[in-house]
Amino acid sequence: MGRLFSFEDVAVAFQGVALLEGVDLELPESGCTVLVGPSGAGKSTLLRLCNRLEAPTAGVLRFRGEDVAALDPLRHRRRVGMVFQRPVAFGGTVLDNLRVARPELTVDAAAEALDQVGLPPLFLEREQATLSGGEGQRACLARTLLTEPEVLLLDEPTASLDAGAATGLERLAKDLAGRGTSLLWVTHDAAQAERLADRLVVVDGGRVEARWT
Amino acid sequence: MTGGPVRLLAATADTGRVGPLGLAASLILVAVVVVVSRWRHLDLGRQVVVACALALVQLLLVGVGLGLVVGDGRPLWPSWIWVAAMLLYAAWITARRAPEVAGLFGLALLALAAALAVSLAVVFGLGVFRLTSRTLVPTAGLIVGNALTSTVVVARRAVEDLRDKRPEVEARLALGLPAEQAARPHLRSALRTALSPQIERTRAVGLVALPGAMTGLLLAGVDPLVAVAVQVVVMYLVLGSAAVVGAVLALGLIPRLFTADHRLRELPRPADSA
Numbered sequence: 149m150g151r152l153f154s155f156e157d158v159a160v161a162f163q164g165v166a167l168l169e170g171v172d173l174e175l176p177e178s179g180c181t182v183l184v185g186p187s188g189a190g191k192s193t194l195l196r197l198c199n200r201l202e203a204p205t206a207g208v209l210r211f212r213g214e215d216v217a218a219l220d221p222l223r224h225r226r227r228v229g230m231v232f233q234r235p236v237a238f239g240g241t242v243l244d245n246l247r248v249a250r251p252e253l254t255v256d257a258a259a260e261a262l263d264q265v266g267l268p269p270l271f272l273e274r275e276q277a278t279l280s281g282g283e284g285q286r287a288c289l290a291r292t293l294l295t296e297p298e299v300l301l302l303d304e305p306t307a308s309l310d311a312g313a314a315t316g317l318e319r320l321a322k323d324l325a326g327r328g329t330s331l332l333w334v335t336h337d338a339a340q341a342e343r344l345a346d347r348l349v350v351v352d353g354g355r356v357e358a359r360w361t
Numbered sequence: 362m363t364g365g366p367v368r369l370l371a372a373t374a375d376t377g378r379v380g381p382l383g384l385a386a387s388l389i390l391v392a393v394v395v396v397v398s399r400w401r402h403l404d405l406g407r408q409v410v411v412a413c414a415l416a417l418v419q420l421l422l423v424g425v426g427l428g429l430v431v432g433d434g435r436p437l438w439p440s441w442i443w444v445a446a447m448l449l450y451a452a453w454i455t456a457r458r459a460p461e462v463a464g465l466f467g468l469a470l471l472a473l474a475a476a477l478a479v480s481l482a483v484v485f486g487l488g489v490f491r492l493t494s495r496t497l498v499p500t501a502g503l504i505v506g507n508a509l510t511s512t513v514v515v516a517r518r519a520v521e522d523l524r525d526k527r528p529e530v531e532a533r534l535a536l537g538l539p540a541e542q543a544a545r546p547h548l549r550s551a552l553r554t555a556l557s558p559q560i561e562r563t564r565a566v567g568l569v570a571l572p573g574a575m576t577g578l579l580l581a582g583v584d585p586l587v588a589v590a591v592q593v594v595v596m597y598l599v600l601g602s603a604a605v606v607g608a609v610l611a612l613g614l615i616p617r618l619f620t621a622d623h624r625l626r627e628l629p630r631p632a633d634s635a
Contacts, residue, residue, distance in 0.1 A: 193448035221622040236532035
């Protein structure tokens with residue numbers, strides 16, 4: 149199986165504080181890799197590196213063998229989509245929000261995008277900011293999927309959701325993984341990690357402590 | 362009641378000249394504020410007195426300086442030096458107000474100079490005023506003074522909005538949008554905040570209050586229609602220059618607030634970075 153991301157002695161520091169140190173890690177293609185660890189362990193920083201919202205202060209990060217620093221960042225971000233901890237509404241309707249990802253999106257295509265995440269077409273006219281946590285996160289996922297990512301990064305996406313909405317999102321993620329999208333899921337919830345993981349990476353204190361397949 | 366002081370005050374109003382007695386009379390309301398502040402324990406008296414004293418000293422110094430530079434038949438180069446000093450000071454003030462932005466002094470200087478160049482080209486190039494030391498410094502002062510408000514508001518608002526709404530900005534970036542597009546709603550909001558007061562003032566001019574230049578000319582005994590014409594020129598210049606300076610600054614902020622690979626830089630709060 150090919151390598152999706154390779155971390156080669158990667159470090160990230162901010163104002164002299166190390167967020168990640170000496171990370172050597174290879175993440176294979178396909179399936180769901182779960183990064184698990186306590187709050188402040190550096191999991192989110194690892195994920196943000198993959199989407200290039202952060203850059204390593206030392207070491208090299210490769211995506212399918214290519215140095216991420218040498219890739220076109222905008223194209224890379226569309227190939228490696230990201231869903232954040234809390235749903236982020238841009239203002240306007242759900243349709244307006246979807247069109248941020250794909251400006252030429254037709255109403256029919258937008259309805260299909262919502263259908264993919266289990267939301268009815270009626271939601272297109274709803275103000276995105278008025279959606280519940282679970283609905284908002286699904287709408288954000290639909291927005292991210294419109295860039296047709298090959299990899300999906302999910303940064304504690306169920307942290308602000310109730311149990312029912314969290315289970316629904318987990319099911320959706322498993323479904324996407326089953327259809328060939330590679331997933332990197334960050335969580336501090338060990339039970340959730342166990343439910344989702346095809347492989348598990350434990351991060352603590354800015355270091356990769358263990359990994360299982 | 363037709364004695365000296367009253368006659369003197371009436372005379373100053375006719376000629377637009379203010380003597381020491383007129384100056385003292387204008388302080389009556391300030392004295393009322395001080396008395397009311399003491400009476401109601403508002404703790405404003407000292408601030409008001411200090412502000413008034415500072416304003417008087419600063420304006421007297423400026424008046425003395427202007428007296429050396431401005432006048433009929435005086436050469437233009439000292440006025441240009443005065444204008445350059447105003448630009449440098451305004452750029453410095455802007456940079457101080459948003460210390461999170463690296464290189465803001467140069468950018469603010471460029472934006473202010475661009476707005477001033479366009480405005481002066483219109484005013485003097487098209488013959489609205491004749492280019493003399495008496496017209497150059499006041500016109501440039503009006504433009505730079507108002508443009509400064511714009512640069513400070515745009516810079517501050519843009520930094521605060523991008524910092525406070527980082528998740529929104531990064532969500533746009535994560536979708537593959539370039540920095541210009543990710544920042545656009547926030548820069549637009551900063552520009553609106555900067556320009557709205559100018560637009561409102563322009564809209565309400567004359568209905569709510571007579572503007573400064575016009576009031577000054579009327580007090581100096583100029584014909585009201587001439588005063589109106591000058592005020593209109595000033596108003597359009599102020600609005601136009603505020604828009605130009607805001608737009609140049611907003612565009613120039615993007616490479617200073619984002620990295621070359623379209624990441625939003627860390628924008629620590631000034632207190633945090635101290």
